[in-house]
Amino acid sequence: MKKFTDPAKLQKWCRERRAAGAKIALVPTMGYLHEGHVSLIKEAVRRGADEIVVSVFVNPVQFGPNEDYDKYPRDEKADWKKCREAGATAVFFPTPANMYLDRHSVYVTEEDLSRGLCGARRPGHFRGVCTVVAKLFNLSHAHFAVFGHKDFQQAQIIKRMVRDLNFDLDIVVAPIVREETGLAKSSRNTYLSAAEKESALAISKSLYALKGGERAAAAKKKIASALEKAGLKTDYVEVVDVETLEDAKTVAPGTCVLVAAYCGKTRLIDNREF
């Protein structure tokens, strides 16, 4: 497995591998890899990629000033091992300084799908995401890139970016991986105490208690009160159309129910597509 830290070296290698006929997959991550990330790498293996580039980069531009950029967990050694075991052929560990050069001034913005949900609560977040992902697409010469369904709004925004800027690659969205308890895997779960992990189960439990067919308003109320009962602070509960991310009236096929909630100081997200 190859290791890159210099964007120019990664790009040259990817360019050459692509010219030699290799099918290239990109798996963008912020590191501290868990089974969710591993499943993305395995999805790339399953799809027959010859080269699987995993990027491990805690992207400062997508964090707000009061968010957890500094304390976001990092473990390069463990990430390296997990990438190798899962079937990656290259890992890219760039630094903020080599990703954002002096006087960096170009950004990619998405102005429709990012208005609500996490975009409304985290101003600038998706601008940071789109910018770094556009960079990674260009660096990797990938034929396809794999994202997780847990960041559903992100996945839809990236697909829109690919469409609107004509990036020549496919976006694959892989299912959420959960603990046996139902809790969606997240690098931020490491912030949770044992008691908080227990409370956090209200999120997935209330999502999976829905049967489909409910009025959106009723479903939202039900989830919000389950979260409150468990001691979580609801950030949002929404039922949206999967394509437009606009409010849906009913929990039905073609909609997604999304939750963001604080468990202590930790903000968790989860969702269920119908």
Place this chain on the structure above:
Amino acid sequence: MKKFTDPAKLQKWCRERRAAGAKIALVPTMGYLHEGHVSLIKEAVRRGADEIVVSVFVNPVQFGPNEDYDKYPRDEKADWKKCREAGATAVFFPTPANMYLDRHSVYVTEEDLSRGLCGARRPGHFRGVCTVVAKLFNLSHAHFAVFGHKDFQQAQIIKRMVRDLNFDLDIVVAPIVREETGLAKSSRNTYLSAAEKESALAISKSLYALKGGERAAAAKKKIASALEKAGLKTDYVEVVDVETLEDAKTVAPGTCVLVAAYCGKTRLIDNREF
């Protein structure tokens, strides 16, 4: 010479040509081609490109609401002929509808070099330029793209975009082509009456009257009064550092003197790099 109108078909062809080992050049234009554009195509020929894709697209997103989008001159037939004669191998004539799909929502912005000069006078202009050029880069799989020095600020912004978003291609900037009189070639010259064309010469004449070494303030005053004398309305005269586009104190190597002026209702730009 191939003709494309569908972005997906252009992209597929470029992808396949690149995979087959062809060196691809892109020449982005708004059509109504003149000798300036022709020189860009010939520069691509000179650099040994196997495929030279000329895009002809009056990009609505880079025009302000009170600008000349509707009346911007168009002549596909003449453009086709000039492309063929100059050595292009493909021409791309997209439509606004197939470049900007329903709910288009992703844009590329540059927030440093675009603050002054034309960026200050034409809000949103460079956002439109960066967005369409990013799209064309992705559609063409180009190894290099050729831009004209006449749009100097644009060329510097595009270079910054390539650097900051890690586009894997080179930017070539070709010199300004002038009429025998000195007037910089521009599709907008077609708006000028014979008398206006005569007055417009004050722009290039005053730029080339500079000897280098002058204080910027004195040079700017000299140009502005020459323009006034010729009956033009100065939009801006600036002396800037070529890399940062920040004000320079002296007209000296590493600076560029830029002029924008109205000749009747027609806005003309020109510049001279020292």
